[in-house]
Amino acid sequence: MDVFWALLLCVHFLTAVQASGDHPSLSVSVPHRTYECPEGANVTLTCVQSGSKAASEDKLWNTWLFTSHSKEHCHKGIHPRESGHTNRSVGVSYISGEKSFSIFLQTVNHKDQGKYCCLLLDFHGKHKVEQEAHEFIYLTVVPTNANTLNGSLKCLEWSHVPPDDSVAEGLAIAACVAFILCLPLILMLVYRQRQTVERHRRSHELVRMDSEAQAHENPVFLGDSPQPKPRTVSQIMRQSSETGRHLLSDPGTPLSPNIQGELLFFPSQDPIPESPNLLD
Template structure:
């Protein structure tokens, strides 16, 4: 039942991903993910629009947001250098084309370092957002003293939109692989539990059988050798606690005559002690 639920969840997940991709055809990509510029340089960062509007009468809204913390999301209303429109006195300029929109910064300073987000909104009517897409770019500002010959040129690292699709594909493949391997994992866990249960029952049977035979420690009895048996002659040859030999040991003066009586010799009567008569 758990396997069936997991498979059903995976099917719903794949269907939702497919439906989301079909519905949200509008997207944004960046040709360069990271820009590294020295202080005082000029830079232009670009975002590329792809896809189409949900309805022909919709209007597209393009803007740029900024945060100085690279690990945070861009917040609404916070624009680069505090201006959402072109402001040459602040050294910021926005350009919007049919398939791209850019931001240009003049005379970069260290406070310009951070995360720049390009946002694309598809408005249906006045306030309803039918589609939305966004991407981000990192800008790193380097002090000019760390650069050779005081170069003011920026460096950029390319980024392909296929990288994101590959990551999504790998995530989906990992999910499917886990679902397919789940029955095998459950079977291995079940067999392990069965093995432990059989061992426990075997020890229980050994303990019950040992208790029936009056053994105090059945575990050590199973591994230890059985006690050796001794003959009657071996037992009779043991030394007494006083250090004297038993009468039955051969070679003693009072050893019984094997050819005659079995106990004491008849030809040597034992004298009565006078102390016992008193």
């Protein structure tokens, strides 16, 4: 039962940690997860803010990060087209709205394909970050064909999520941390449980040995003064009869009775003649 309660406590702890991380005050969402654009098209990637600042005097700051590998996390300082601000010379613009912020890419090419991360920070003062929220968008660039050259270059948008192991990795890490934190408690309870079982086993063993000792009259377990074994009347009479037969009933013994019924407890002796020397 102790182990069960320990595991239940760990599950509640993990649930509380997960719940606290699933409901932040400040969060970011994306209307479309995946964009597919032909080469030469223009695209605008948008993230939507929800929640509020920790304090009214805080300042919100947003930026975009980029990685060409969709399975990797975005790294700090790596921006789309190596520009962290609006730079029309490289065809990138940062746009901030009241509840959304976007990045505009002009004339996309194969180098623009990858994972775009929108980052929102809540600053208290100049350097203290109170809250942080982020999301990601995938951009796929496909070669142009005759149909796209004759018509307008348009991007396709989807809301489905390509395979990403970041959520699974986060849950696995959280589970490992919770298990490591609860492991000492679990081991202590298991040790106590084993000690209790061992004490019960020894108690039962001592009771069993004591019962066997009383049943077999083993002096080792009865102590220094073993109890005499009770005897029946027939055993006492048989022993007395056997003892009397050996001591008195054997023929020819000096103390045994005569066959004719005469009691001869002492042997008969002739009178001793008087010595003439003694009379003189």
